[in-house]
Amino acid sequence: MDIHVKDLNVALRNRQVLDAISFDIEPGQVIGLLGPNGAGKSTLMRALNRHIAAVGTMRLGEHDLATIGPAARARLIAYLPQQRTIGWRLPVRDLVALGRLPWRAFGQRPNARDEAAIARAMTMADIASLAHRVATELSGGEQARVLMARAIAQDTPLLMADEPASGLDVAHQITLMQSLKRLAVEGRTVLVSLHDLTLAARWCDKVMLLDEGRLAALGGPETVLSDENLAMIYGVTAHRAQDDQGLIIAPTGLKKVSTAS
Numbered sequence: 601m602d603i604h605v606k607d608l609n610v611a612l613r614n615r616q617v618l619d620a621i622s623f624d625i626e627p628g629q630v631i632g633l634l635g636p637n638g639a640g641k642s643t644l645m646r647a648l649n650r651h652i653a654a655v656g657t658m659r660l661g662e663h664d665l666a667t668i669g670p671a672a673r674a675r676l677i678a679y680l681p682q683q684r685t686i687g688w689r690l691p692v693r694d695l696v697a698l699g700r701l702p703w704r705a706f707g708q709r710p711n712a713r714d715e716a717a718i719a720r721a722m723t724m725a726d727i728a729s730l731a732h733r734v735a736t737e738l739s740g741g742e743q744a745r746v747l748m749a750r751a752i753a754q755d756t757p758l759l760m761a762d763e764p765a766s767g768l769d770v771a772h773q774i775t776l777m778q779s780l781k782r783l784a785v786e787g788r789t790v791l792v793s794l795h796d797l798t799l800a801a802r803w804c805d806k807v808m809l810l811d812e813g814r815l816a817a818l819g820g821p822e823t824v825l826s827d828e829n830l831a832m833i834y835g836v837t838a839h840r841a842q843d844d845q846g847l848i849i850a851p852t853g854l855k856k857v858s859t860a861s
């Protein structure tokens with residue numbers, strides 16, 4: 601489903617944290633949400649998922665996200681928050697299975713479709729071998745993959761993941777991005793916040809660059825992650841290279857600020 605956001609404003613403690621954000625995203629894409637710490641990435645996702653109050657238009661397909669109820673929303677949006685805490689000492693597979701709850705009536709047992717979605721999500725997050733382990737006894741990166749699997753199993757048109765690559769080893773970062781890409785190719789809209797410029801450049805169809813609550817740029821990674829934007833918004837210089845699978849962008853240093861008066 602396409603996302604339509606117009607003039608989205610969020611104020612927290614009397615501070616404007618999102619300032620007139622407007623964008624349209626077509627389905628079937630991985631959209632990277634980038635920007636410095638505090639730019640508003642998490643706030644945007646939380647506003648879309650109605651965790652915080654926002655003013656403005658937010659539509660997903662024909663659904664008005666400002667007015668739909670929580671049950672309908674859980675069938676439209678899966679959201680992996682940045683703070684990844686697992687509260688229950690559940691076996692991994694049972695925790696992933698919680699992602700299917702929005703699709704079942706209370707007390708109903710999982711059906712074949714639920715089982716297939718759980719199994720597939722566990723494969724995508726590479727946690728099949730952890731299925732019977734207690735989730736709270738896993739490493740940080742393993743727990744992150746379990747929670748990602750739960751969000752994937754929810755099987756919603758919009759998947760939002762807040763820094764899902766943080767804490768993952770390099771191989772699992774690539775597995776994660778491959779899985780997100782596959783979900784997008786199948787028609788889902790994936791909104792993923794990232795700090796790794798190369799992951800964004802290689803795997804995202806589009807990049808949305810936030811800066812101090814404003815949408816600074818939205819477009820293809822090569823255009824949005826230009827030297828100029830990286831200098832202006834992050835204050836860094838970067839080395840860029842290209843191989844047959846895409847762009848590589850490595851930050852190399854801090855941009856010197858002119859002190860001339």
Ligand SMILES: Nc1ncnc2c1ncn2[C@@H]1O[C@H](COP(=O)(O)OP(=O)(O)OP(=O)(O)O)[C@@H](O)[C@H]1O
Nearest residue numbers: 612613617635636637638639640641642643644682
């Ligand atoms: N509960 C809150 N009360 C007041 N201000 C808040 C609250 N939560 C976040 N903020 C502020 O809103 C701004 C945006 O925060 P947000 O968490 O969206 O940034 P972010 O881009 O996700 O950053 P990061 O890369 O560090 O995760 C920051 O200035 C932050 O201090």
